[in-house]
């Protein structure tokens with residue numbers, strides 16, 4: 001079974017998850033939409049991943065899914081998001097991907113997030129600083145990537 005892992009990552013979290021999945025799934029190929037295009041027709045499994053900003057997946061990923069929707073529907077689909085508010089994992093997935101694709105996904109989950117203002121620039125850094133202050137004030141800690149979720153997700157494509 002051939003697997004395409006198609007992702008877009010603004011600050012590296014979704015890319016880190018894509019690389020983890022790549023290590024765990026045999027015969028997988030990585031497609032970073034910032035630089036790569038992907039012909040999904042030659043794959044059995046298609047995994048789609050991206051980081052959430054203001055409730056939305058990256059426009060590059062949204063456009064890719066819209067342009068390939070019919071072909072993606074024929075595949076075993078996996079969807080993951082990286083987001084700081086884990087309670088919204090399902091809502092972000094349902095609001096950002098076509099209903100038919102979400103319905104037939106064999107795996108769909110949020111893998112957590114990275115939100116280190118020191119790794120960011122400009123507006124992102126500004127937003128991340130404010131968000132982190134709020135989280136710390138509320139007694140929380142910086143969001144992290146949950147590798148056990150990635151492992152469980154990858155098993156569905158083995």
Ligand SMILES: Cc1cc2nc3c(=O)[nH]c(=O)nc-3n(C[C@H](O)[C@H](O)[C@H](O)COP(=O)(O)O)c2cc1C
Nearest residue numbers: 009010011012013014051054055083084085113114
């Ligand atoms: C400008 C900005 C907006 C964000 N908006 C949200 C949001 O609406 N919901 C959420 O749960 N996380 C939000 N986050 C956290 C990101 O989802 C998190 O940093 C994620 O790891 C980003 O993935 P990426 O590094 O692959 O781009 C936001 C982060 C930034 C910098």
